[in-house]
Amino acid sequence: MTDLLTGPEDMAFREEIRAFVAANLHPETRAKVARGAPLAREDFARWQRSLFERGWVAPAWPVEHGGPGWTARQRLIADEEMFRLHTPPLPGFGLKMIGPILMRFGSEAQQKRFLSGILSGDDWWCQGFSEPGAGSDLASLRTRAVRVAGGWRISGSKTWTTYAQYANWIFCLVRTDPEVKRQEGISMMLVDMTSEGVSRRPIRLMDGTEEVNEIFLDDVFVPDDLVVAEINKGWTYAKALLENERFGIGGIGRSKHLLQRVREMAVAAGRGADPEIVAALAGYEIDIMAIEATTLRLLSAAEAGVRIGAETSLLKIRGTEIQQGLTELMMDIAGPAALPERESACVEEPFENAAYQFLNWRKLSIYGGSNEIQRGILAGQVLGL
Amino acid sequence: MIHFDLPSDVALLLRDTAERFVAENYALPQRAEMLAAAPEEAPRLWSAMAELGWLAAPLQEAVGGLGLTPVHIVPLLEALGAGLVLEPVVPAMRCAATLARALPENEAATALEPVLSGERIEVLAEGAEGAPITATRDGDRVMLLGTAPLVPGGAAAAAFWAVAELGGAPILIRVAAEAASVAAFRLLDGQAAARVCFDGASCAVSEAVPDCAGAALDFGTDMGLVGALAECSGLIDALYRATLDYVKLREQFGRPIGRFQAVQHRMADMFIAREEARSMLHLAAEALESEDAGFRARLVSAARVKIADNARRALRDAVQLHGGMGVTDELAVGHMVKRLLVLTQLGGSRGAHLKRFRDTA
Ligand SMILES: Cc1cc2nc3c(=O)[nH]c(=O)nc-3n(C[C@H](O)[C@H](O)[C@H](O)COP(=O)(O)OP(=O)(O)OC[C@H]3O[C@@H](n4cnc5c(N)ncnc54)[C@H](O)[C@@H]3O)c2cc1C
Numbered sequence A: 001m002t003d004l005l006t007g008p009e010d011m012a013f014r015e016e017i018r019a020f021v022a023a024n025l026h027p028e029t030r031a032k033v034a035r036g037a038p039l040a041r042e043d044f045a046r047w048q049r050s051l052f053e054r055g056w057v058a059p060a061w062p063v064e065h066g067g068p069g070w071t072a073r074q075r076l077i078a079d080e081e082m083f084r085l086h087t088p089p090l091p092g093f094g095l096k097m098i099g100p101i102l103m104r105f106g107s108e109a110q111q112k113r114f115l116s117g118i119l120s121g122d123d124w125w126c127q128g129f130s131e132p133g134a135g136s137d138l139a140s141l142r143t144r145a146v147r148v149a150g151g152w153r154i155s156g157s158k159t160w161t162t163y164a165q166y167a168n169w170i171f172c173l174v175r176t177d178p179e180v181k182r183q184e185g186i187s188m189m190l191v192d193m194t195s196e197g198v199s200r201r202p203i204r205l206m207d208g209t210e211e212v213n214e215i216f217l218d219d220v221f222v223p224d225d226l227v228v229a230e231i232n233k234g235w236t237y238a239k240a241l242l243e244n245e246r247f248g249i250g251g252i253g254r255s256k257h258l259l260q261r262v263r264e265m266a267v268a269a270g271r272g273a274d275p276e277i278v279a280a281l282a283g284y285e286i287d288i289m290a291i292e293a294t295t296l297r298l299l300s301a302a303e304a305g306v307r308i309g310a311e312t313s314l315l316k317i318r319g320t321e322i323q324q325g326l327t328e329l330m331m332d333i334a335g336p337a338a339l340p341e342r343e344s345a346c347v348e349e350p351f352e353n354a355a356y357q358f359l360n361w362r363k364l365s366i367y368g369g370s371n372e373i374q375r376g377i378l379a380g381q382v383l384g385l
Numbered sequence B: 001m002i003h004f005d006l007p008s009d010v011a012l013l014l015r016d017t018a019e020r021f022v023a024e025n026y027a028l029p030q031r032a033e034m035l036a037a038a039p040e041e042a043p044r045l046w047s048a049m050a051e052l053g054w055l056a057a058p059l060q061e062a063v064g065g066l067g068l069t070p071v072h073i074v075p076l077l078e079a080l081g082a083g084l085v086l087e088p089v090v091p092a093m094r095c096a097a098t099l100a101r102a103l104p105e106n107e108a109a110t111a112l113e114p115v116l117s118g119e120r121i122e123v124l125a126e127g128a129e130g131a132p133i134t135a136t137r138d139g140d141r142v143m144l145l146g147t148a149p150l151v152p153g154g155a156a157a158a159a160f161w162a163v164a165e166l167g168g169a170p171i172l173i174r175v176a177a178e179a180a181s182v183a184a185f186r187l188l189d190g191q192a193a194a195r196v197c198f199d200g201a202s203c204a205v206s207e208a209v210p211d212c213a214g215a216a217l218d219f220g221t222d223m224g225l226v227g228a229l230a231e232c233s234g235l236i237d238a239l240y241r242a243t244l245d246y247v248k249l250r251e252q253f254g255r256p257i258g259r260f261q262a263v264q265h266r267m268a269d270m271f272i273a274r275e276e277a278r279s280m281l282h283l284a285a286e287a288l289e290s291e292d293a294g295f296r297a298r299l300v301s302a303a304r305v306k307i308a309d310n311a312r313r314a315l316r317d318a319v320q321l322h323g324g325m326g327v328t329d330e331l332a333v334g335h336m337v338k339r340l341l342v343l344t345q346l347g348g349s350r351g352a353h354l355k356r357f358r359d360t361a
Helices: A008-024 A027-035 A041-054 A072-084 A092-105 A108-120 A234-243 A252-268 A275-303 A310-338 A354-365 A371-382 B009-025 B028-036 B046-051 B070-082 B089-102 B105-116 B212-249 B261-287 B293-321 B323-327 B332-345 B350-359
Strands: A125-128 A144-148 A151-158 A169-175 A186-192 A198-203 A212-223 B122-125 B133-138 B141-145 B147-152 B159-166 B169-176 B181-186 B192-197 B202-204
Touching: A008 A041, A008 A072, A027 A041, A041 A108, A072 A252, A072 A275, A092 A108, A092 A125, A092 A169, A092 A234, A144 A169, A151 A169, A151 A186, A169 A234, A186 A212, A186 A234, A252 A275, A252 A310, A275 A310, A310 A354, A310 A371, A310 B332, A354 B293, A354 B323, A354 B332, A371 B261, B009 B070, B028 B332, B070 B089, B070 B212, B070 B261, B070 B332, B089 B105, B089 B122, B089 B147, B089 B159, B089 B169, B089 B212, B122 B147, B122 B169, B141 B159, B141 B169, B147 B159, B169 B202, B169 B212, B212 B261, B212 B293, B212 B332, B261 B293, B293 B323, B293 B332, B293 B350, B323 B332
Parallel strands: A125 A169, B122 B159, B133 B159
Antiparallel strands: A144 A151, A151 A212, A169 A186, A198 A212, B133 B141, B141 B202, B147 B192, B159 B169, B181 B192
């Protein structure tokens, strides 16, 4: 695998990351990530604790809020090395979504109250944007918040809420003014999951996991101090949130990790030298290189002051296509060995998760703005069509 | 010479019966209940299916069959595929078709009677690619050595017909389940399978069934492939129809998502995938009637490559167009996707079928 960032400083930085991971990553977690097995809360939690103690848990946060002060280039390197060494990718709902929003728009009191818990992992956040009727068309959301003394009362339901079963907080988009243009009547609120009126139904996915949930909000009280910044400005904050870390959405580290796993699996299947597979893997390596080069090119333009907007949608589209293509290749290399139910006693290592990962990763082109929506954004906002 | 006759009345009758059967017995909650059972438990609807004549349908009358040609049973199998049926109909058909050719008629009739009546399940068991089950003679007995790693329908089978090599020639040996070591499990689509180890199993030399130059096994293999392809074709059609309904119903941005051109193009592609699959399936089913094994192999492999490719396209599109709903366990779509993955991974890789296609030119 060709790495593009390999200057002397880059290499020293890589060494630093490697030493830390070697000393701190729990072997059980490492083994699960290396095999593509589903991860439990504890896998995330204990890795987050290690990163937190080292001061590396929030690569993109400013130093004054607890970030490590890394450059964008260092963040890409860290991401790549961490993936390569089979660390679990931490869920981004606190660290990449609500944390940065609170830093930018939240009150001082909110920052004081929440940022440290996001860093340490003492608080686990989930994202309550999507609703049964509001997916791609998020602005059509209908969960209502009604003004009451000292705060708001929320009623409605959210869905596809990832890891809500682990979360004690959820940040929600809610409608606070039904009379105005759709985007202008939405607010963002922070809801304590233990509040009266919050309930949850797990949704089983086709790979058998239950990583998403439906959340019901039945007349849930939210005090004024848990509203993010201004009422009816939630859409602006939501858009800012989706733009966070947008140079990372190509998922280069994730793709390289997957490519490495597919290669290992080909060897395990006795097909490491099969010309068809060797060619396919080389093709994917070049695909990843193209996305990495594009990321770096956009990044240096942005650092030189060029305004980069919706162009980054291309990173999401291609990154997810590469990852989904690789899971398919992995499954085909495994062949029938990937078919036994993974709980059964007859699984064949290391192939037991290949088909499951194919199934699970269909989500990549659906969530966070589907690839159809991303192409629409590119065509509309960048190409001017 | 291939004809594209419309399905006969018999074929349509079988299909309609199957569709009704599936509607009555295979709603998702009913299916979930069946999946909760241990894999080695006898599949609940097996004897009902046998009574409907489904297993006997493709066999000649002299061995207890109904004498229908493959083209006639394809619509039935499409319906069973789309219905996500868990009973091992195709593996059992494949086994029966093999035996009907390998055994003399009267023996075949006797051997098949309890199978066709639904009294018990018998399936073929083969070694992995490059690791065949081997047979050696020891006096007047034949001893087996080897493992069949994944036998579809093997979990609740009463007996296996081990496909073994004796001095380089293929033979079939019937081994009762008690005489082998059987580990039952489910595949990711829920169907029950088994890993069967034959080490130490044996039979009298006179009971080993020679396969005249591989003719019976080859035919059975092609029959099994066409059966699985019919299931695939039924599933592609079912995914297409479910997705078409969904994009007409699901509204975003104030209109059905089927009004967006990006969605329309994907639907058009799914339609193309379905039509091609149906056509290739028909070719392969007609080719099964040919006694020219090379011609048969060539068309079956061609169909297999095309239908498996189209199944992949269709399942990706179906999930994508269902959005979040598409990745859940709550709609039939997710179950169909898993079933298609399993069907297209069994029975030989894409590369192997491309090779067989080229080699039989
Ligand atoms: C595993 C998973 C985890 C998720 N986690 C979260 C979470 O934690 N929090 C959260 O808030 N949400 C989450 N989501 C929700 C996710 O963001 C939505 O699924 C996504 O926005 C798509 O919405 P939808 O599922 O309603 O599909 P729909 O919007 O109904 O889309 C269905 C299909 O129509 C297409 N389509 C829609 N509009 C157009 C158009 N204008 N032009 C062309 N094509 C169009 C889509 O691309 C898609 O293929 C998650 C989803 C999944 C699958």
